Amino acid sequence: MxxxxxxxxxxxxxxxxxxxxxxxxxxxxxxxxxxxxxxxxxxxxxxxxxxxxxxxxxxxxxxxxxxxxxxxxxxxxxxxxxxxxxxxxxxxxxxxxxxxxxxxxxxxxxxxxxxxxxxxxxxxxxxxxxxxxxxxxxxxxxxxxxxxxxxxxxxxxxxxxxxxxxxxxxxxxxxxxxxxxxxxxxxxxxxxxxxxxxxxxxxxxxxxxxxxxxxxxxxxxxxxxxxxxxxxxxxxxxxxxxGVDNIYETDIIGRVLHRAAELTGTRYGDKHEQDVMLRVVADHVRSAVMLVADGVKPGNEKAGYVLRRILRRSIRNLRLLSGTDAFHLHELTAVSIDAMKDIYPDLLDKADVVHGVIDTEERNFADTLRAGTTLFGRAAERTRQAGGTTFSGSDAFQLHDTYGFPIDLTLEMAAEQGLTVDETSFRELMQNQKNTAKADAKAKKLGNADISLYATLLEGAGSTDFLGYSDAESESHVK
Ligand code: ATP
Ligand code: MG
Ligand code: MG
Ligand code: MG
Structure with a gap:
């Protein structure tokens, strides 16, 4: 059925x-x-x-x-x-x-x-x-x-x-x-x-x-x-x-999954790790489509961050699967919309907007990845040469601060290379930055200056923290 x-x-x-x-x-x-x-x-x-x-x-x-x-x-x-x-x-x-x-x-x-x-x-x-x-x-x-x-x-x-x-x-x-x-x-x-x-x-x-x-x-x-x-x-x-083994193989999500396999030249069912990635891509692209259709825009906090995180995770998994940096989100977005349109006919009216938002995020993230991956590679190399297995908090902070690398991306990339990340020190540096920005904002406010820029910075700094949204969206009260 x-x-x-x-x-x-x-x-x-x-x-x-x-x-x-x-x-x-x-x-x-x-x-x-x-x-x-x-x-x-x-x-x-x-x-x-x-x-x-x-x-x-x-x-x-x-x-x-x-x-x-x-x-x-x-x-x-x-x-x-x-x-x-x-x-x-x-x-x-x-x-x-x-x-x-x-x-x-x-x-x-x-x-x-x-x-x-x-x-x-x-x-x-x-x-x-x-x-x-x-x-x-x-x-x-x-x-x-x-x-x-x-x-x-x-x-x-x-x-x-x-x-x-x-x-x-x-x-x-x-x-x-x-x-x-x-x-x-x-x-x-x-x-x-x-x-x-x-x-x-x-x-x-x-x-x-x-x-x-x-x-x-x-x-x-x-x-x-x-x-x-x-x-x-x-x-x-x-x-x-x-009668399928999991929710990712059902009629709707399954269509996105199989298209993702075609696009990346992989075969679903061949290797467990690849299968997991294909399921993640299928789930995340469909979820992103539904979020954008309801008006969420990628951002550095709250729902915008949830959307950004799942889009970026899809892109990374697609790159790992295909071994190239080809853009596939447009096609997978189209398949998701097509698969969901019977239940949500409004997706057809919103298709242009949805594509626009997702295409832009894919391009932006490609730039981020290009710039940050080199720095990441150098820092990882340095860590290994020094005989360590822990990626330093200050490198993670620099990636975040200069290249907009979300910490979870750094964590994922580090894990792929068998490294852990000094998250405690990363969080301390983030907190210091926040405190400085707050103090600056206060000083500016006293001088009656425009603080809107600082407010934006503060928001951005606070919420790139991956743990931010799970706290905010505690589900203990909605079983
Ligand atoms: P589980 O124990 O499997 O994580 P849950 O007890 O957290 O599920 P409920 O909060 O009881 O789930 O939600 C009601 C129903 O919603 C579940 O019985 C399940 O059918 C469905 N559901 C919950 N979480 C998910 C999910 N992440 N994806 C798909 N369906 C879900
Ligand atoms: Mg339950
Ligand atoms: Mg349960
Ligand atoms: Mg559950």
Missing amino acids: ETAEIARRFLSFFEKNGHTVVPSASLIAEDPTLLLVPAGMVPFKPFFLGQRTPPYATATSVQKCIRTKDIEEVGKTSRHATFFQMLGNFSFGAYFKEQAIPLAWELVTTPVEDGGFGIDPDRLWVTVYLDDDEAEQIWREKVGVRPERIQRMGMEENYWSMGVPGPCGPCSEIFYDRGPEFGVEGGPEADENRYIEIWNLVFMQYERGEGGDKSGFPILGELPKKNIDTGLGLERLAAVLQ
Whole structure:
């Protein structure tokens, strides 16, 4: 079943069950605590928090998501994308576990000819939170799942909270068993690669009090109105229904991947390392297209930095794969747009803008690489000649300061040559520069001069730090 068809079926199933179909919100989060939307519930957060009254009691959506914290997993696992789509159904005090669980099961297991996804129940496992006997009972008695197919999981896996006082509650997840060739027997507890997580059902049931952390916190009591928030990964379900080994080989991402292999003269499936790079390229180009289409521009901070990082990583991987410095992003952007246009027809109107932004970044980065690679090579050589394996912080700083090399690029290039980077000293130098700029800005301000240039510098200096955005986009509060 094609990805676009899976999305349509999901929405139409929940629409038939009384849910209002809500279009995806932009990837750029309205929520000031987030940069980019990492989960389907984000646009509904004000309803869950009781800050706004929802215009419907139940809703369903296919939400565009970006998970920056998964970037390093991309291509290495079978299931993590940077951009992905979350199918969801939501209840704002209307129904709870006793309906949400059977609904999810019905959709997943109803035969394809009857509008469902036709998954063999024998392939499915579920998890519930440690003390959620109620959910377990529904799975066993209302749905008929065998007790040995239900596993209990702890806070980390199966509990949702925003990390602050407010609603919280247990989760229950559905896993698909890909079979013995993918790992060991024993359910999701035993092997997260063989048993792939597809659907998370969150039961917002309690009110969380002040204090505590991920390992535990005070619960004030039951919520007066209990809510449902679910998230089913569209790409993961597509991998399952299309019978491919991972999300990168599904109908949409797979097209970008195979074109990248053609363009770089490589064969997907030949060498593990190359395969990972091809998956990274396919994922990153598609993600970049979706980010630019939603208005993100490459930059040195926040969402702009996420975009810059994934574009630059794509370019580097393409160069490594092809062994040349040929430009391939234009073609891969075109393939991504073509592959996604059924689900997002607006991409066609935005194609020129998307191409313009991505082409420019590719050219700029080529200049950066040309200038910086020579300096990098010399510094690496010096390090080795001195018998060391640590690339100095001051070299990394100079690359950053003079050539605009993001630290993660230096880290990657160093690792390729078996070197580590003195990151502590790099960060100290960055901090010194920031402090100096701040002091200068202050002095200028006292003199009533124009400080806008310094402000720009400060922003740039602060955020090229790779760790910057993962902090800013903590996902602890959007399971
Ligand atoms: P995992 O444990 O596999 O990393 P998760 O528990 O972090 O997944 P949730 O936060 O529960 O994922 O999100 C709900 C659903 O969204 C998941 O069950 C999965 O189907 C999908 N999903 C989550 N992260 C990704 C991703 N990086 N790429 C593709 N799909 C994802
Ligand atoms: Mg995860
Ligand atoms: Mg999980
Ligand atoms: Mg989960």
